Amino acid sequence: MKAKTRLTLLFTLITATILLVFAFIIYYSAKKSRENEFYAVLKKEAITKANLFFNAKVDAKTLQDIYRNNRQILNEVEVAIYDTNFVLLYHDALDIDFVKENRQMIDQISRHHEIQFFKQKWQVVGLEHQFENKTYIITATAYDQYGYKKLNSLLQNSAIVFVIAIVFIYLAGLFFSKKAFEPIKEMTNKAKNISATNLDLRLNTNGSKDELGELANTFNEMLNRLENSFDTQKHFVSNISHEIRTPLSAIITELELSTNKNRNIEEYKVVIQNVLSDARKLVKLSNSLLDLAKASYDPSKIAFKAIRVDEALLDARQQVQHANTHYKIDIHFEGDFEDDRHISINGNEYLLKVAFANLFENGCKFSENKQSKVSVSFTDEHILLAFSDKGIGISANDQKNIFTPFYRGSNKIYADGNGIGLSLTQKIILLHKGTITITSMPNYGTTFTITIPHI
Known part of the structure; x- marks a missing residue:
């Protein structure tokens, strides 16, 4: 099921539930109101007929005739009058006697002074009536045909309106959900057209901030x-x-x-x-590509441990001088360290050696004296490594692209290379949450400054 349809159905269901609850409350309120109003009518009719019987001294036969005549065209109230000893004094229609009073009912009315109840769909009210310091019990009952008809009409009309409202709400929900999902549909169709051959395509935002x-x-x-x-x-x-x-x-x-x-x-x-x-150039290129691939791994896939930077620098120097015996590399510590933590970092030993070796080799390769130097200093949070040489330097234009893979600047005429070393070094330093910057001036030398947080 599509989200548009699901959203429409959910909206319709929620709205239908609210309407249903609202309709139920209205119907229940109307039902209770009809009951209370009809009970009031019964009570009024009972007292009126009691006054005619006791005060006006209208004889029983006349009252019964009135009841029977009205009963043909109206739902006339049937009234019965008893004394407290359950002696019948008057009844509108004893042959009908819908309530069928008994001694228990009379006693209950005497105890509670007034009761109301249903007998099937007929409503019955029983109450005490005082006349000449004597207490009498009156019952009155009738069927509220007009009230039930209005209640049924309300129920039917509510059901019809409910169905029509649900259909209208569903259609309206379908319309608005379609409008709401049009941008998503447009985005989906646009995204389907994007492939490796046309990655320049973009989705339209229309400046919307939603x-x-x-x-x-x-x-x-x-x-x-x-x-x-x-x-x-x-x-x-x-x-x-x-x-x-x-x-x-x-x-x-x-x-x-x-x-x-x-x-x-x-x-x-x-x-x-x-x-x-x-062949050696090919081997060196292959090794550089493998190192570049390792430095591009997800950091979570690379093993890190506590590494002493001084030991990594010594190993990198030995590696470079083993391949190039005429290279001269100096390692200078600008201060003493009493805590090994100051000279240690959390890193990958192999990759750090590759980065340091690349900087040593670059410094020697592009210097007439084939000499490179690294100065090591410390702060409270970082280790600072400054790799410097007195070589041919790097132009300002080349410095902008020096860390781009396979980029070779104007100094490529002085020495062989494949343009991977510095980009690989930058990746390794970034992998260790460090930074690398360059300061260079043509014919005066170059300095690469590395900052790495220590343990």
Whole structure:
């Protein structure tokens, strides 16, 4: 069942329940009002006839004739008069005697002075009447044909109005729910047309600030993220293809040239060295891509533990110098630390070593003296790492894109690279809830400052 139909039925059900309760209250009030009014009429008729009998001394036969004549055209009140000893003094129609009074009833009236009750649909009232210091018991009964007719008419009319109202409410609910869900239907149809090939499409918000407008804005924001993700993925795949194709093409070319004619041992050695160099580039690229994938994981999927930053820096320096023995890396602590907590962070050891190694390698690679330095300092809440070099520096234009994957600035002519290292380093630092900033001036060197909260 669609939400529109379900909402319409729920609205109709709630409204029908309210109408039903309202109609019941009206009908019940009308019923009780009719009863009370008719009891008052019975009481009035009983007292009137008692006064005719006692005060006016109208004989019983005349009163009975009046009763029988009126009974043919009206629902005349049947009255009976007793003394307290259950002696019948007068009765309108003893042969009919609808109430059929008994001694128990007379005694009950004497005790309560007045009673009211139903006998089938006939209403009966019994009361005491004083005349010449004597107490008499009077009963009066009649069938309120006119009142019951009005009550039945009220019930029938209420039922008809209720049914008509329910139909009208259902149709009105259907109409308004359709109007209310039109924006959602429009959003659904628009969303169905959005695919990977046209992620630039957006839902119309029409400047609305209601819940639907908020939903459309949220959906559009999600599409913005998806579009950026798809564009990044396309860019990523394009760059990967280029980075992999270049060394592979060089390897194929070297091998094809070496098979065209016989060469001496020295020439084959040169070919092998060239192929080996390109193969190493591929291995380095593959390792960088794997590290980039690890740094892009959900943080909840990565194992974190207490890591000493000084040990991670020493391991990263050893790793870089093992691959490049001519690189010089200095680690300088700007203050003593008495508590291991000041030098420890909650992190992933492998990823931190990758980040530090990338910064060490970059500093040495783009410096004529092949030297990089890191200064370590502390605050109450953070560890500060400043990776600096005296290299060629980075232009202001390149600094804007330095952390973009596969971006290589104007300094690419000085050293090989694939443009992954710095973007990978930034991802790792962000993963550890830290920040990384760059300060650089061409021909004067570069400083990368990392701030990471310690344990």
